[in-house]
Amino acid sequence: MGVQAFNHCAGIMQKNNPYTDIAVVGGGLAGLCFAIQAADKGYSVALFEKEKYPHHKVCGEYISMESWQFLISLGLPLGSLQLPHINQLQVSSVNGKLFSHSLPLGGFGISRYQIDYLLAEIAIKKGVQLFTQTKVNEVVFNEQQTESSTQKSSFTLSLQSLSGDMESKLSAEWTAAIAVGSFGKRSNLDVKWERNFVQQKPNKLNNYIGIKYHIRYNHAADTIALHNFLNGYCGMSKIEDDKSCLCYLTTAQNLKDNGNSIKRMEQHILHKNPFLKKIFNEAEFLFAQPITISQISFQPKESVENHLLMVGDAASSITPLCGNGMSMAMHASKLSFEQVDLFLQKKISRTAMETSYQQAWKKQFSSRLAAGRLIQSMFGSVATSNLLVGTMNLFPFLATPLIKATHGRAF
Ligand SMILES: Cc1cc2nc3c(=O)[nH]c(=O)nc-3n(C[C@H](O)[C@H](O)[C@H](O)COP(=O)(O)OP(=O)(O)OC[C@H]3O[C@@H](n4cnc5c(N)ncnc54)[C@H](O)[C@@H]3O)c2cc1C
Structure with a gap:
């Protein structure tokens, strides 16, 4: 599968009063899926992404089947991409005891390099104005707008071009009736807005780091x-x-x-698990350096912030061992767009749109996030990971409800 780098960045400077019905901040899965749905319905959409496509991201790249049909409905030809289908789970404890189980729903594997790129292409084809290498530095809600007003711009976004190309330097502002926050786990806006999770001192739910490689290694594709x-x-x-x-x-x-040495940590800590030692010693590593992120938090967040509907990790991150943060991000894009659509058709007020989205979000995701936090606490310790693997081997029927507690249904 080949991908060609593209940097889609029209000069906003040349436009008078740049305005769209919807402005989306962040072009990961949540933002791209939201933008595609909105363009499909005929709304004008601008999406701002600070990186270029394609780019690598720290992510396990296992997508739960929950979102298969949804992605196809957006125009992604998943069936023809020859992707591995995954329906078996293996869990090993710190000292290498193994538990195997089938996955009730299963999933498929595709890199973020590939899927984000393919969705960005679809978004452009459907008319989304996609501005890459464009960082949003502020989003301000204009309180003067009347409750039901959808025609006038309610949000003003401050933009910064990160491209070296002087011709594409952006104007400082963009306006929109709706703004969507899909800027991921932790962004400049979280810090600027002093969101709660940014203020927390290091604790058991925050201050994690993520490290990713692509490798070639002989193991079961399922x-x-x-x-x-x-x-x-x-x-x-x-x-x-x-x-x-x-x-x-x-x-x-x-x-x-x-x-602060990744190599040393891998040798001293990860290699104590015999499965990891074998993988690290035998695999062919395809990146010169790993992709890394820091300051990951699983602390709860708000699903509406400063009148922006927050979607994906910007609204809360599920612990990665649950393997469905991406599906949740896509599902939230659907839930939020349903409300935005009603608002832009003037069927509901802004307040009703925000409240309905908060309720729908809570109903769909709150218990899954809580289950994810609970399961996370059993991982990464010698005693509890041994206990977990031992218990699951003795009572394998317990595994299915545990896995199901962190997953939803197809949407
Ligand atoms: C170690 C690890 C492993 C994981 N493994 C899996 C897995 O196997 N399966 C799974 O389903 N989930 C997994 N997840 C979770 C998954 O990666 C996330 O839930 C998913 O990426 C959320 O998508 P998103 O669109 O909300 O955020 P992102 O994909 O992070 O997208 C946010 C985008 O916003 C952009 N951005 C940020 N700030 C700005 C700004 N100010 N202006 C413009 N652009 C901005 C960023 O560049 C980024 O492209 C894992 C997470 C971690 C940490």
């Missing part, structure tokens, strides 16, 4: 493995072109204790 190590866990599953994604989450403290 299996996702989750290998525990001290204070973390590492997932491995196949993606496109017979490559595998190897991605782990651990505490920032674990890295600090190893002199």
Whole structure:
């Protein structure tokens, strides 16, 4: 599967009063899926993404089947991409005890490099004005607007071009009736708005780091493995072109204790699990350097902030061992667009739109997030990961409800 880099960045400077019905901040899965649905319905949409496509992201790249049909409905020809289908789970404890189980719903593997790119292409074809290398530095809601007003611009976005190309330098502002916050786990806007999770001191739900590689390694294409190590866990599953994604989450403290050296942490901590030692010793690593992120938080967040509907990780992140943060991001884009559509058709007020979305979000995701936090607490410790694997081997029927508690249905 080949992808061609593109940087889609029209000069906003040349436009008078740049305005769209909808402005989307962040072009990951949540933002792209939202923008495509809105363009399909005939709304004018601008999407601002600070990176170029394609680009790599820290992510396990296992997508739960929940979102298969939804992605096809957006125009992604999943059936013809020859992607690995994954329906088996292996969990190993810190000291290498193994538990295997089938996955009730299962999933498929595709890199973020590939899927974000393909969705960005679809968005452009459907008329979304996609501005890459464009960072949103502020979004201000204009309180003067009347409750029912949809025609006038209610939000003003401050934009910054990150492109070196002087001709495409952007004007400072964009206006829209609706603004969607799909800017991921932690962005400049979270810090600027002093969102609660940014203010928290390091605790058991925050200050994690994520590290990802693409590798070639001979393992079953239908299996996702989750290998525990001290204070973390590492997932491995196949993606496109017979490559595998190897991605782990651990505490920032674990890295600090190893002199801030990833290599040293891997050798001293991850390799204690015999499965991980074998993978790290035998696999062909396809990146010169791993992709990394820090300051990951699983702390609850608000689903509406400053009148923006927050979608995807910007509205809360599920712990990655549940393997369905991406499906949740896409599902939230559907829930939020349903309300935005009603508002733009003047069928409901802005307040009703915000409240209905908050309720729908809570109903759909709150218990899954809580289950994810609970399961997370059993991973990454020698005692509890041994206990978990031991218990599951003795009572395998317990695994299915545990997995189901963190997953939803097709949407
Ligand atoms: C270690 C790890 C492993 C994971 N594994 C899996 C897995 O296997 N399966 C799964 O389903 N989920 C997994 N997840 C979760 C999954 O990655 C996220 O839930 C998903 O990426 C959320 O998508 P999103 O669109 O909300 O955010 P993102 O994909 O992060 O997109 C946000 C976008 O916003 C852009 N942006 C940010 N700020 C600005 C700004 N100010 N202006 C313009 N653009 C901006 C960013 O560049 C980014 O492209 C994992 C997470 C971690 C940390």
